[in-house]
Amino acid sequence: MCPGGETLSAYLDNEVEGPWKKVIEEHLTLCLSCKHKIDEMIFTREQLALESAPDFRASQERGRSYLAGLNSIEQVSFWRRRVALPLPAAAAAVLLLIILGFSTLLLSLHTDYRFMSIRTQPSGSSEVLVTAPIDDLERILKSLELNSSRQEIIIQLPKELNFFVVGEAEMFRAAEYKRNKVW
Amino acid sequence: MVKRISVLILLVMAIFRGNAQEIELEEALRPILDEALQLNIIARVLPLGTEQEWNMRSSKLTIPGRSIAVKLLGENIRIFVVLTPYWQENGKLLLVAQGEVLISEMAESEVKYLSTVKSIPISLGEKVLFFPLGVSRELRKSFNIELEIEILSYKDLLEKSAD
């Protein structure tokens, strides 16, 4: 009785238990048909083994810089969570702006933060006081379009058009893209 | 961690120096205005057969590290793109685009959700193209969506308009 193809394949992967392994080994010395089958499997396996994947190093570097970007997003969200603002909206927005404004911005502000004071509440949230006329603040905030905590643009696409996804999202420098354009 | 601590120290110092309550507001906000970036965004739908391309322009102000969200709403699609510029140590900007797409494609009734994050280092004034639905290299006739993004320094713009 010949073993099934699955069993031969499993034997090749060393997944057949002791006694059965012996039986198959013996059978293979006697049965040409099974020997041929397993040789074919070995050949396929060897071909797969010879197949090399493309070089990963450039891709790994790209991934690294990209993850570094994500890491800075992390830092931003850290601050967003920690700050609660029992303040007039405009002043709160200024603080949000400052705090969300990435640490480089904060560090570039030197130490003259005289226009505000900060109190940390027992709950862990902070209260910030900005000593500036609200009118002026609002004017400047308006010029910075910071009325909402997140900037949002809503665009209505043309009606009666069906879109479909043609691939992964991609991003290019416009100059490079035009040069490599296929069509 | 080190960065965070130094920021904390800065804030704490700010409290103790907070005795002098008066300050020129313009002065205080100057660093923020100096850091402000203007994002010019053009959404395009292309190619639209023989007709001209469809486009929509918009611009927003932000500061490095702070996101601008763009929502594109269509008949069978909702695209949500979050754009965040960062300054890198080499003085270049890093633009991070997070895209989410909800789409129901023609033949199928189910709704698909795709999400992606892409980033690219750029200089001020350099134009970037983002294709939330991918680029059609083979499909000449399909409608595709392209976002052109340009980041400018708000300060430069102010100075230019003052000239």
Next chain:
Amino acid sequence: MKIDQGLFEEAYETLYPLIHKLSYHITGDVEQAEDLCHEAFIKYFERKKPLPDINQTKYWLIRVVKNISLNYEKKKFRQRKAIEKLKRSAPLTADSAEHEYIKKETISRIQRALDKIPYRLRMAVVLKEYAGLNYKEIGAILGISEGNVKIRIFRARQRLAQILKEETEHVSWR
């Protein structure tokens, strides 16, 4: 809140080659492989807590690759359908046809053969041949029994042998 950078770095350094290789053999496309691979590491990064053991991390990442690669496969299938549909309605220009041709040529015949076998068979054989996992581990990752793994790997080998053989015959006739 701070992510343990050291452990994460170590996992990224050690496991990137393997995860990239698996992603490539599963998707059969360099760009998709990169995206899939990056997606897997981002997911790991987003866990916030790195796994203490590199082996555990490896299984975790492979499982994620397995989970998200299905989306890539579905997308590829839809794309193929769409391209075929378009080819029928509008003949491809010389340019794009050439582009397709070049793209195909850069992919080896083995990878093309892998690409032709069904996704579930490919997944099993790739985990066996390129990750060196045993049937038990593969079963755990794919959520199937060891017996099932055995069958899938055998069928994958059968199909691959057949495809490669046909191709060789085809070439020798020319």
